[in-house]
Amino acid sequence: MNHRLRTSAAAAALVLAATGLVSAGQAEARPAGCPTLNSSDGWYGDNKARIDALIADHCDDRGTRKKKPVAVFDWDNTVIKNDVGDATFYWLLRNDRIRPPRGGDWSTTSRYLTPEAATALGDACPTGVRTLPTSTDTRCADELLSVYGTGATTGGKTAFAGHDHRRMEPQYAWLAQLLRGWTTRQVESFAAAARAENLAAPQGATQQVGTARVTGWVRYYEQQRDLIGTLRRAGFDVWIVSASPEPVVDVWAKGVGVDPSHALGIRNTTEHGRLTAHLKGCGTVRDGEDEMITYIDGKRCWINQEILGVRGPAAERAQPASRRQVFAAGDSDTDISFLRDATGLRLVLNRNKNELMCRAYENGDGRWLVNPMFIQPKGQKVTPYPCATTGYTAGDGTAEPVRRPDGTVIPDQRDTVF
Incomplete structure (x- = not known):
């Protein structure tokens, strides 16, 4: 069963204000000219209302703010269906x-x-x-x-x-x-x-x-096209970060209005104008060492290096909150590090990925939004996510418990948004 609630934006705003998720002022008024998402179709529960509230909080529709808030999207199965x-x-x-x-x-x-x-x-x-x-x-x-x-x-x-x-x-x-x-x-x-x-x-x-x-088919999610366009109109600096080759991502990103200069993917080194079988590096990884791509912690590094301007070993670490992305969206364990870095909201499309869903469902800081996929959503995962035992994959490939920042173990989580 697909539990999709098409709550009106006004009603959702009142609920959010009552629960303290947004201020009463945000629920009653919005900055003049600040855009909102066009449709409630496909959005679960109060997800649309919370995204609209985040946009209102950071809105700069006139482009006068010196430092734009950053929004980062994974690509495959986050902005589009399939890969x-x-x-x-x-x-x-x-x-x-x-x-x-x-x-x-x-x-x-x-x-x-x-x-x-x-x-x-x-x-x-x-x-x-x-x-x-x-x-x-x-x-x-x-x-x-x-x-x-x-x-x-x-x-x-x-x-x-x-x-x-x-x-x-x-x-x-x-x-x-x-x-x-x-x-x-x-x-x-x-x-x-x-x-x-x-x-x-x-x-x-x-x-x-x-x-x-x-x-043999791919579709853009119209809800994500709308979200990306709305964020850009509100003055956000919107980026795509994917674990597909960058020239491929560049071609597809144009379909949601994102310029190739704002699309990151796996980068090859070049020789005499042609791609080689070696890859560009990030942080402590030099070009040609082929040890890091835009994947889990590698996505964090590339975001820090190419979007936030952090160089060297520091690019591999989470940055102070004031420097990080405000909004992030993903669908897989490959996205977990840059999603956790987002300071405002973290949108997760549910594809039943263990570590991601463990963290999203526990929702320790109240900033995780879980939504069914907009096309062909997955059914409910019958057994709980194995957060307390094998939900986390370590660097050496071993399965471990999923832990909070303080080291304590996240208990198994039930699948409730599908």
């Missing part, structure tokens, strides 16, 4: 756009690729070609798809190992690394072609890649 990295990867395979590594040595594509995976890819895919014929060579396409999509070879061998699980997801990074040899503009053209196909496809469509049927 633009996946959509681009499928397009690359169907259109023969992946270049083989020099000499057929697949270990050069990722420092975390296991010998078993490198061997499997070398056995499945040809060498001595300019681009891999994955539109017709299903064995090669299947191996690439398996390593990227499941983190394992078609034979069931682990594909990636040795990474910090709070700073790097090698499967996500591998997509960016497989773009080596292309220019940024070429990658943008690939992403644009994939975007056009996925937006034109009917909801629920699939496509053939190798011998597999995979997701």
